[in-house]
Structure formats: structure tokens, C-alpha cells
Amino acid sequence: MTTHKIKKGFDLPLAGNAEQVLADAQEPTVVGLETAEFVGIKPKVLVKEGDTVKTGQPIFLNKLDRDIVWCSPVTGKVKSVEFGARRFLNRVTIENSGKDDYVDLPKAPDSGDREAVVKAVKGAGLWPLIKQRPIGKMPMGDAVPVAIFVNGMDSAPLAADPAFATQGRKDDLQAGINVLKQLTSGNVYLTLRAAGSNQSDVRGLQGVTVHDFDGPHPAGLVGTHIAEIQPLKTGEIAYALSLVDVARIGEWQRTGKYPTHTVVAVSGSAAQDRQYFRVRQDAPIAAVCGGSAPTGDVRVINGDVLNGYVVEPEGYLGYGNKTVTIIPEGTDERDLFGWAVPQFGKMTNHLSVNFGLKKKEYVVDARLNGGHRPIVNIGSWEKVFPLDILPTYLVRAIQANDIEEAIKLGLLEVTEEDVALCTFVDPCKNDVGAIIRQGLDMYEKEA
Amino acid sequence: MQFLRKLVDKQRKLYHGEDSKFHKIWPLFDALETFLFAPDFRAGKKGVHVRDYVDLKRVMNSVIIAMVPCLLWAFWNTGAQHFAAVSQMITDGKMVAGDYVTGWLQGFLGAPDLAAEVTSSYDTIVFGVQRMLPLVVVSYGVGLAIEGLFCVIRKEEVSEGYLVSGMLIALIVPPSTPLWQLAIGVAFSVVLGKEIFGGTGMNIFNPAMLVRAFLFFAFPAQMSGDTVWVAGNDSPGKIPGSLIDGYSEPTALAIVKTGGEGSKDLLAETYSNADLFFGNMPGSAGEMSKMMVLIGAAVLLITGVGSWRVMVAGVVGMLAAAFIVPIMAEASGLPMTGPMYLDPWQHLICGGFLFGIVFMATDPVSSPETNVGKWIYGLLIGLFTILVRMINPAYPEGTMLAILLLNAFAPTIDHFVAAANIKRRLKRS
Numbered sequence: 001m002t003t004h005k006i007k008k009g010f011d012l013p014l015a016g017n018a019e020q021v022l023a024d025a026q027e028p029t030v031v032g033l034e035t036a037e038f039v040g041i042k043p044k045v046l047v048k049e050g051d052t053v054k055t056g057q058p059i060f061l062n063k064l065d066r067d068i069v070w071c072s073p074v075t076g077k078v079k080s081v082e083f084g085a086r087r088f089l090n091r092v093t094i095e096n097s098g099k100d101d102y103v104d105l106p107k108a109p110d111s112g113d114r115e116a117v118v119k120a121v122k123g124a125g126l127w128p129l130i131k132q133r134p135i136g137k138m139p140m141g142d143a144v145p146v147a148i149f150v151n152g153m154d155s156a157p158l159a160a161d162p163a164f165a166t167q168g169r170k171d172d173l174q175a176g177i178n179v180l181k182q183l184t185s186g187n188v189y190l191t192l193r194a195a196g197s198n199q200s201d202v203r204g205l206q207g208v209t210v211h212d213f214d215g216p217h218p219a220g221l222v223g224t225h226i227a228e229i230q231p232l233k234t235g236e237i238a239y240a241l242s243l244v245d246v247a248r249i250g251e252w253q254r255t256g257k258y259p260t261h262t263v264v265a266v267s268g269s270a271a272q273d274r275q276y277f278r279v280r281q282d283a284p285i286a287a288v289c290g291g292s293a294p295t296g297d298v299r300v301i302n303g304d305v306l307n308g309y310v311v312e313p314e315g316y317l318g319y320g321n322k323t324v325t326i327i328p329e330g331t332d333e334r335d336l337f338g339w340a341v342p343q344f345g346k347m348t349n350h351l352s353v354n355f356g357l358k359k360k361e362y363v364v365d366a367r368l369n370g371g372h373r374p375i376v377n378i379g380s381w382e383k384v385f386p387l388d389i390l391p392t393y394l395v396r397a398i399q400a401n402d403i404e405e406a407i408k409l410g411l412l413e414v415t416e417e418d419v420a421l422c423t424f425v426d427p428c429k430n431d432v433g434a435i436i437r438q439g440l441d442m443y444e445k446e447a
Numbered sequence: 448m449q450f451l452r453k454l455v456d457k458q459r460k461l462y463h464g465e466d467s468k469f470h471k472i473w474p475l476f477d478a479l480e481t482f483l484f485a486p487d488f489r490a491g492k493k494g495v496h497v498r499d500y501v502d503l504k505r506v507m508n509s510v511i512i513a514m515v516p517c518l519l520w521a522f523w524n525t526g527a528q529h530f531a532a533v534s535q536m537i538t539d540g541k542m543v544a545g546d547y548v549t550g551w552l553q554g555f556l557g558a559p560d561l562a563a564e565v566t567s568s569y570d571t572i573v574f575g576v577q578r579m580l581p582l583v584v585v586s587y588g589v590g591l592a593i594e595g596l597f598c599v600i601r602k603e604e605v606s607e608g609y610l611v612s613g614m615l616i617a618l619i620v621p622p623s624t625p626l627w628q629l630a631i632g633v634a635f636s637v638v639l640g641k642e643i644f645g646g647t648g649m650n651i652f653n654p655a656m657l658v659r660a661f662l663f664f665a666f667p668a669q670m671s672g673d674t675v676w677v678a679g680n681d682s683p684g685k686i687p688g689s690l691i692d693g694y695s696e697p698t699a700l701a702i703v704k705t706g707g708e709g710s711k712d713l714l715a716e717t718y719s720n721a722d723l724f725f726g727n728m729p730g731s732a733g734e735m736s737k738m739m740v741l742i743g744a745a746v747l748l749i750t751g752v753g754s755w756r757v758m759v760a761g762v763v764g765m766l767a768a769a770f771i772v773p774i775m776a777e778a779s780g781l782p783m784t785g786p787m788y789l790d791p792w793q794h795l796i797c798g799g800f801l802f803g804i805v806f807m808a809t810d811p812v813s814s815p816e817t818n819v820g821k822w823i824y825g826l827l828i829g830l831f832t833i834l835v836r837m838i839n840p841a842y843p844e845g846t847m848l849a850i851l852l853l854n855a856f857a858p859t860i861d862h863f864v865a866a867a868n869i870k871r872r873l874k875r876s
Contacts (some may be wrong), residue, residue, distance in 0.1 A: 012497065054771075231875050301496055310492040327496065330489060336448055338485035339504035346500035352509045352750035355498045368488040370502025371604050373480055374648030378506060378752055378811045380499075382818060388872075392816045393865050408869045416494055423495040427503050433494045 003194050004216030004228045008386040010349050010421055012157035016068035016269040016327075018276060020198075025264075025279035028287045032093045032316035033059055036127060037302075040137055040444075043089040051078045056103035056258030058125065059092050065140055067118075070319070071125030073260045075101040076257040086340075091316075102257045108179045114144065117182045124252050126259075128246040129320050133226060133238045135440055136415030142161040145239045147186040147230050150177070152202055153193040153213065153241040156304040156417075160265030160322045162243035163198040165276060169247045176250030177207050183239065190243075191225045202243065217306075218386065223418035226388050231413070244322055246393050247311070258270055261354065264288055264317060264324055268305075269363040270298040271326040283317050285324065294326055299332025299366050301325040306420035307433075327389065330365030338369065349384065349425050373428035377428075381432070384421040386425050389413060395432060398439035403446060406439050455480055474598040478605035490505035506752055507607040511798070513746035513753070514538075514614050514806065516739040516756040518579075521732045525578050525622045525678055526571035528729045531675045532694045533561065550680040552577035578622050578678045581731060585626045587613040597642045606647035608654075608812070609637070615655035615806060618733025619799065620662060621670060622678035623640050626665050632658040652854045653813045656803075659847055671842075673697040676729035696729050699797040700836065700843035703785045710785035711793075723796040734802035742806040753809040756821040756827075761804035762795065764829025769794045786837045800832050813854040817864040824860055828853050 035043045042063040047053055053076065058069035075096040084090045107346055109118040121127050132139035139145075152162050166173060180188050187209050194214035202212070211229050213219045222240040232238055244263060251259040265276045266288050277288045285300055286293045293313035294300055301308040302321045317324065335343075344354050346369075347362035381391045389410035397406040416433030423432040462469050462476040469476070480486075481504070482648020488498045536542040544561045552573055559570035591611045597606045616633060636657040642648040663670045673695040682830065699718055706713040718728050726736025734740065747753030769791035776783060786794070795801055808814060808828050815824050828849045841846070853860075 013537060014497070052587040233875065278825050305496045307494065308496065312498075325496075332487060334452070334484040334487055336451070336484055339502055340508055340635075343500055347497070350499060350501040350505075350751060352505055352752060354747075364497045366489045366496050366526060367485070367768075368498050369485055369500050369502065371477075371486050371488065371502045372500075373604075373606055374646070376503060376506070376608070376648050376811050377816045379754060379818075380501075388868065390817055390865055390868055393861065393868075409865065410581065410868075410872060420495050424497065425501070427498045427499070427501045429488070429492060429498065429502065431491065435489075 001210050001212060002210065003212040003214060004219075005211060006219035006224060006228075006386050008382075008384060009155075009216035009218055010384045010425070011155070011216045012305070012364075012424070013347065013359070013361050014157045014269070015363045016257060016267050016271060016274055016325075018159055018160065018265040018274045018323075020161070020276065022164075022167075022263065022276040022278060025277040025283065025287045026291055027098065028074075028096055028280055028283040030079060030093055030095050030284065031072075031282040032091050032284065033070055033072070034091045034316055034318065035060070035089055035284050037318050037320065038062075038138065045081055045089050045092060047078050047081070047092065049078050049081055052076070053078060053094060054103045055100045056105050056125070059094075060089060062289065065122075067122040068127050068138070069123065069125050070128065071103075071105075071258050073258065075099060077342050079245060083114060100260065105252060105256055105258060107253055107256050108182070110178070110182075112182055114182055117179060121179065121183075122285070124258065126245075126249050126252060128363050129241055129248065131222075131240045133222065133232065133240055133415075134412035135444065136417070139237070139239060143237050145184045145186070145233070146236045148184045148188045148239040148241075149222050149225055149229075150180070150188060150190045150241060150243055150246055151220070151222050151225065152190055152199075153196065153220040153343040154242070154304075154322075155217035156306050156323075157217070158265075158267035158323065158325055159304040160244075160263070160267075160276065161196075161198065162322070163192065163196060163202055165244050165263035165265070165322065166247045167198050167201060169250075170204070172247045172250035173202065173243065174205055174250065175253040176246035176248070177181075177205055179249055179253050180239075180246065181207050187230075189225070189229055191220075191222075191229075193220065208226060215307050215386075218421060221418055223414055224386060227413060242322065245320065262322070263342065264322060266324050266326070268301075268326040270294070270296070270325075270328050271324070279317065281317070281319060285311060285313060285317060288324060297329045297331050299329045301327070305364075306424065307417040328365040330367040333365070333367065350380065350427070368429050370427065371432070375418075375426075375430060376428055378427065380425040380427060383424040384425055386417070387413065387418070391419060391432070394439075395430075395435050396405055398435050398442075401442070403439065403442050408445065411436070411439050411443065452484065455483060457491035472599055474603060474605050475595050478595070478598075479728060481604075488717040504607050507610050508750045509750040510611045510747065510806070511614055513750075514611075514618065514733070515734065516742045517618055517733040518583075518614065520578050520726055520736040520739045521618060521622070522572055524574035524575070524726055525732060526573070526575035527566075527727075528622075528677045528696075529574050529578070529679065530559065530561075530566040530571060532679075534566070534696055534698065537561070542619075548680045550574070550577045552580075553680075574584060579617065581626055582617040582620065582622070582624065582629060582732065583614065585629050586616040586633055589630045590616070590637050593634060593637045593642070594646075597646060601817070608641075608647035609758070612654045616658045617654060619659050619731050619802070619807075621675040621730075622732045623675050624631075624662065624669060628662060628669060629658075632662045632665070635661050648812055650812055651858075652851055653807050653810045655852055656807050656847060656854070660851055665846065673701060676731075698730055698843065699723060699728060700786070703789060703797065704836075704843040706785035706788075708783070708785075708788060710788045710809045711790070714793075714797075720793070720796065722794075731799060734799040737801050740801045740805055747805065747809065753805065754811070754814070754821050756790045756798070757814060757825040758804055760822045760825025761800075761808055761829045764802060764826035765794060765804075765832055766791045766829070767826075768830040769837075772783070772833055781838075784837055794833065794836065798836070798844045798846060800829075800844075800846045803832075803850055804828060807846075808850050808853070813857060815861045815864070817861050819867075820857070820860040820864045823864075824853050824857060827856075
């Protein structure tokens with residue numbers, strides 16, 4: 001076991017951490033399968049309104065690879081099939097009959113036949129849990145990963161702790177690892193927080209190489225882990241997924257049934273019950289908020305505050321989501337002379353704001369706190385970015401549409417989550433992640 | 448507070464609607480509005496949902512705060528030098544007290560008491576303000592007007608960059624600079640040095656330094672020599688009117704430049720080391736007091752706005768060069784010049800190097816972006832400053848030229864640092 005100490009970074013001292021208590025959430029009356037989470041897919045719906053579907057039955061597939069399907073997490077009647085512009089499938093909602101009637105999902109063979117394993121995982125509707133590096137999307141094509149990174153920690157602010165969320169599921173985890181081992185030609189790495197809690201189960205897993213990480217965020221991001229453990233060479237790919245996802249794959253592999261439930265942490269200063277919930281996949285947000293959708297001037301985020309997307313309070317939890325963060329929105333709140341007066345109550349990584357006088361926790365809303373400006377680099381990005389990449393240089397290369405140069409500068413080693421802290425600290429309020437994604441999109445188009 | 452907010456919201460409608468009455472000049476209103484209230488922007492639907500409280504206004508404001516001690520010293524010392532010169536001229540019989548022409552503020556607040564043995568603090572500050580305030584006003588007025596115009600044409604928010612440049616400009620020109628020359632210099636720098644590159648964040652050269660360079664080469668009579676460093680009052684019929692007629696006082700570096708082997712003693716006769724450090728001497732308006740510069744440097748370093756790498760590298764580079772260059776000159780038989788006889792540390796308290804490396808070289812836009820690049824950049828500024836001081840036969844001071852030269856090379860330095868980064872990456876695969 002190796003311990004990697006990450007020095008550069010920043011732990012956002014946000015108020016509203018989820019208490020480490022796991023409870024069963026209320027069973028939803030309806031679930032919503034959404035496509036918004038999966039950028040770049042071409043969904044084709046397989047059911048119509050009024051159909052009765054079983055748990056584990058495919059609901060839509062990806063036309064770019066018809067083996068990749070998304071399965072129903074409930075048994076019941078299809079309530080609605082909603083399309084957006086150009087008849088792009090947005091959402092399928094299914095009523096929950098309250099009783100699961102499972103489709104028999106073929107398990108992955110233990111023969112080492114990679115293709116058969118891939119096909120089984122895809123058929124079970126679990127392939128979208130895996131993210132490919134570079135790019136950071138669901139793996140497409142036949143390339144064999146040189147390694148698989150299972151992330152057993154999450155250093156993002158208020159994010160769910162995978163080690164806690166998978167406590168007591170050692171058998172599921174081990175079964176999941178055994179499936180993953182057949183997908184790669186190389187190692188399966190398990191990354192854990194050094195001296196973290198709730199790790200008694202995961203430390204005993206067989207067939208993985210454990211690496212410990214210590215330090216501030218982004219010490220818990222897979223981009224950091226890959227750079228530290230086994231940087232990818234040109235043309236190589238790796239798979240990345242969370243320990244929670246491994247448990248779900250393992251559950252399917254052990255039972256042959258669709259893993260209907262997942263564990264979601266509810267956090268954020270505007271959330272009511274800040275704790276972990278065992279909840280049905282694609283359940284409404286209300287299911288983890290005491291039964292009713294959050295109200296008031298709040299922002300509900302599927303994911304954490306550094307990497308997530310906004311959902312309507314009446315929206316759904318999503319497919320692979322592990323954290324729901326609810327923070328105040330801050331609509332129409334404007335500070336008088338906010339730029340000039342010392343602000344001791346505001347979260348910052350700049351001494352010019354609070355002169356180093358820190359609070360333990362801050363309630364923070366979604367305001368930008370300033371106007372957009374061209375990049376004026378006062379070294380803020382570099383202070384929180386631990387990878388051996390020149391972030392401003394990379395961003396400028398992308399802005400100049402010089403993809404070749406951007407790749408040389410390390411574009412393929414990052415995704416938007418790896419540069420999220422740069423966006424956070426930037427005095428010029430640039431969305432660095434969006435620029436990185438724009439570069440990755442250009443790369444995908446050219447490749 | 449609520450009243451103010453309501454007022455702003457009401458006015459806002461006149462500027463921000465697509466077909467509103469004054470929509471064309473919304474950037475100007477926006478600049479005013481965001482000066483009062485932070486803009487109502489919130490994070491997008493995807494990605495990062497919370498942001499640091501810092502913004503570019505605060506960053507620039509920190510630099511302005513750091514410059515305030517220098518500005519205050521300029522208010523004081525411009526007056527102090529003026530009255531020292533006047534009383535010297537009266538003693539020497541070159542001037543009669545009755546011929547003293549009062550300026551605009553003195554005309555308003557009362558003429559100074561020239562008969563007093565020691566000029567009163569009040570008279571000193573009145574003159575300092577009278578001389579410095581127009582410099583600041585012209586620098587800001589002309590610069591911000593042009594910036595505003597370009598923002599209206601480009602339909603983008605007014606950037607805060609010039610708030611720093613405007614103050615810097617007033618501090619680095621001789622206090623006697625004629626206002627019309629300053630206005631031309633500012634217009635040149637903002638249009639050709641900044642806006643044609645795309646405005647804040649895009650310029651290659653430090654805009655303030657560019658003003659000084661422009662004035663230096665366009666109006667050498669008012670920007671260099673021994674007669675410009677002490678300001679007088681405009682008196683009609685005398686050109687250039689802002690100088691004290693016939694009074695000359697060389698700067699420390701000018702004394703050293705022509706001093707030859709005995710330059711160190713020659714300097715000590717005129718200015719003690721304490722004079723040099725505390726800024727009790729004539730010079731450009733704001734850079735004389737090294738103590739004030741150091742206070743400013745502390746503000747920049749504590750707030751993290753100025754790069755400590757550039758500052759440390761610059762000072763180290765200068766000290767090293769000041770130590771090595773004379774040795775090398777002696778060894779290779781080059782002619783020895785006055786500045787070579789100074790102790791290396793004395794170069795720090797002579798001239799504008801310290802001000803330049805603290806406030807000008809650290810400009811985040813025109814300096815290298817990479818941390819390694821910043822070290823190289825700072826070291827080279829130190830080196831080139833010393834080379835100009837010691838080897839160039841014409842110019843006593845090299846800070847301005849060194850910083851502008853390295854501004855030009857900053858992208859090149861970054862390029863090589865990036866190339867090294869790329870090479871490391873290739874090696875891995």
C-alpha cells in the first residue's frame with residue numbers, strides 16, 4: 001500500500017455535512033428515468049405509455065451502441081414518455097406498483113471472456129455507471145482499459161463517503177471487483193482516504209491494489225489518482241467508477257436481479273434531513289426530503305457543489321447520483337460595496353477578502369460575487385491545482401481552438417471536475433470546466 | 448440602503464432593456480451599478496455552484512490600497528522638495544520671495560509663508576496636493592474615458608484594470624510633468640498599448656510603464672535630466688511652466704552615473720542612506736520612499752495579489768548582478784563606471800527599482816503566468832536594470848527599460864516553461 005500526499009488544493013468549509021446515519025427512504029409512487037445525466041447518447045425509447053414493465057426491463061437504449069440499455073428500477077405502469085426538442089427523449093416516468101417483479105438478468109460469466117462480461121454488464125443496465133478516462137463519459141467502443149480505478153473516497157465538499165455508503169456490503173463489493181477484473185488487461189486500483197473511517201470492509205477486498213490518498217480536495221478525484229498512480233500514455237484508456245457503483249454491480253452479479261436501490265447522501269445548508277438514505281434509483285427528490293419537494297429560494301443539485309447539475313425541486317434523483325446538495329440560491333441578493341469591505345463571513349481562498357480570519361463553516365449560496373472578466377491570472381488557479389499541468393496555458397490553448405497543443409498540455413488528463421476548484425477561486429469568474437469540456441468535445445469530434 | 452437599491456433598480460431599466468432609452472451606454476451604467484452593488488449573477492445549471500467571494504474589483508482594489516502609502520508620501524514630498532528648492536534659490540539670490548507665483552490651490556487656501564525658517568506642514572501638503580491631484584485626475588480622467596468608450600463600442604462590462612494603471616501612472620512620472628503631455632501619453636498607452644490588443648487581460652506591456660516610456664522618448668526634456676524632479680508652479684510666459692526656473696537637482700543615480708571612482712562618496716555627500724530609504728529626495732512622484740514601497744509590498748504579499756516570486760527573484764537578481772557585473776568588468780578590462788562602485792544593496796535604495804519590481808513587474812497580465820517563468824522573469828529584470836545602470840552610457844536608470852523588455856519576453860519565457868511541461872508529459876508515454 002502506498003500513501004500519496006496531495007499538497008495543493010482547498011477543502012471548501014461548507015455548512016451542512018450529511019450525518020453518517022443510514023436510513024431507508026420512503027418508497028416512491030413514481031420514478032423518473034432521465035437522459036440529461038448522459039451527455040452524448042442517442043436514446044431510443046423501448047416502451048410506450050400504459051405499458052406494464054418489470055423491474056430490470058430495458059426502458060431505453062443508446063443508438064450508438066444498442067447493447068447499452070437503461071433498465072426500470074420498479075415494476076409498474078409507464079406513466080409518461082416525454083420528449084424534448086427534435087423528439088429527443090427526455091424522461092420516462094413509471095408508476096411504482098409497490099411489488100417488484102424481477103426480470104432475470106444473465107450474470108457475467110467467470111470465464112475471463114471479456115466480451116461476454118461487457119455484454120452482460122451492458123444488458124444489466126449497469127454499463128453507464130462506468131466512466132472512461134480520458135473524456136470522462138461512458139466508455140464506447142472496443143478499447144481495453146489498461147487499468148480500472150475504483151474510488152473509495154470523495155473529497156468534494158459535502159459529498160457522500162463511499163466507504164460509509166457501502167458499509168456491510170463486503171460480498172457485493174467483492175463480487176463487483178471480480179467482474180471488473182475481467183474487463184481490464186491491467187490492475188484494478190482501489191483508492192481510499194488515508195486513515196479514513198468505515199474502511200474495515202473495503203480494506204480486506206481481494207484482487208485490488210490499494211492506494212491511500214491524503215490531503216485537501218481534489219485528493220479524492222480519480223483524475224488526481226490516475227496522475228499519481230498510473231498516468232495514461234497516448235492512446236491508453238482507463239475505467240473509473242465509485243465504490244458505490246461496484247457494490248451495485250456486485251449485487252446484480254450475486255442475485256441476477258437489477259440492483260434497484262442505491263445510497264444517497266443529502267447535504268447542504270438548506271437541506272432538512274442531512275443524512276444517508278437507501279433509496280430507489282430514479283426516485284423523486286422529495287423521497288429523500290421528508291416526502292415533499294424542497295421549497296423556497298433553494299438550489300437542488302444532483303451531485304456536489306463542485307460537480308453537479310441543478311434539478312427542479314420536483315425532479316428526480318438520477319441514475320448514478322450519490323449526493324444531493326441543497327443550498328440557498330441567493331436570488332436578487334446584492335451586497336453593497338461587496339468588493340471593497342472586508343468580508344469575514346464569506347467563504348474564500350483569498351486573504352484579500354477575510355485577511356485570514358476564517359470561520360469553521362460557511363453558508364454559501366450560488367452567487368458569482370462578481371462580473372465576468374478576461375483571465376487575469378494572479379496565481380489563484382495554480383494554488384489549488386495539484387496536477388503537473390499549466391491550467392491557464394491549457395485553457396488558453398483551448399480558447400484558441402488549438403486542440404493539438406491542448407492535448408500536449410494535458411487536456412486528456414482532466415475533466416471538468418478536476419478543474420472545478422479553479423472555477424471556484426477564479427476572481428474573473430470564468431467557467432474553467434466548461435472550457436475544458438469544450439476542448440474535450442473538439443477532441444472527440446476530431447478523433 | 449434600501450433607498451439606494453430602489454434607485455439603482457429604477458435606473459437600471461433605462462439602460463439594460465434591449466430597446467431602452469440609453470441602452471447604447473449600458474456598460475457605463477453597469478460600471479457605476481456594480482461599483483455600488485455586486486452584480487446579480489448566479490452560477491450556471493451545471494458544474495460549479497458556489498464561488499469564492501473574491502472578484503477582480505477586490506483584486507485591483509487591494510493593489511490601490513497598497514499604493515496609498517506611496518501616494519501619501521508623494522503629497523508630502525512633492526511639497527517638501529519644492530519649498531527646499533525655493534528657499535535654496537532665495538538664499539542663492541536667484542529668486543526674490545515676492546516673485547513666487549501661487550498655484551490654483553494656494554490661491555484658494557492662501558500663499559505659503561516663504562519667510563518661515565521651516566515651511567509649515569500645511570503649506571507643504573497644500574503644494575503637494577496642488578501638484579499631485581491634477582496628475583491623478585488627468586491620468587484617471589483620460590484613461591477611464593477611453594476605456595469607457597471602448598467598452599461601449601465593444602458592448603462589454605468595464606474592467607477594473609485601469610484603476611490600478613491610472614494611479615501607477617501618476618506615481619511614476621516626474622511631479623513637474625505638464626498635464627497635456629501626460630494626457631497624450633495616457634491616450635497613447637491605453638489605445639495603442641491596451642485596447643487594440645483587446646483590453647484588460649490582453650495587453651503585452653504594462654500600460655503604466657508604457658506611458659512613462661512614451662513620455663521618456665517623446666518629451667525627453669520634461670522626463671529626464673537634472674531639472675525635472677522638483678515641481679514648481681505654472682507661471683505664465685515661462686516654458687516649460689511647471690519647472691522651477693533654473694533650479695537643478697540631479698537624482699541619486701545621476702550623481703552616481705557621472706561620479707566615476709568616487710561615486711559612492713559623492714552620493715553620500717548629497718544623500719545619506721537614510722534619505723534614500725525614507726525618500727527624502729527629489730524623484731518621480733511616488734517612488735522615492737522605499738519604506739512606503741515596502742509597506743505596499745507587504746500589502747500585496749499579505750493579500751496574495753502580488754507575486755512574491757517576481758519580487759524575490761527581482762531583488763535577488765539585482766543584488767547578484769550588482770555584485771557580479773563589476774567583478775566581471777574589472778576582470779575583462781572593461782571601463783569601470785560610477786554605478787559599479789556602489790555597494791550592491793545601495794542599488795536597491797537608489798532609483799525606482801524597488802517600486803518597479805513591487806508594483807509594475809508583478810502586473811499579472813504582462814508578466815509570465817507560470818511559476819517557474821516568474822522566477823526567470825524577476826531575475827532577468829534585476830539583471831537588465833543593473834546592466835543599463837552600469838554599462839549603458841546614457842541612461843542613469845534601467846528599471847523601466849528592463850521591465851518593458853521582459854514584458855515583451857514574458858510569453859517567450861512561458862513558452863519554454865510550457866515546452867518543458869510538454870516534454871515531461873511525452874517522456875511518460
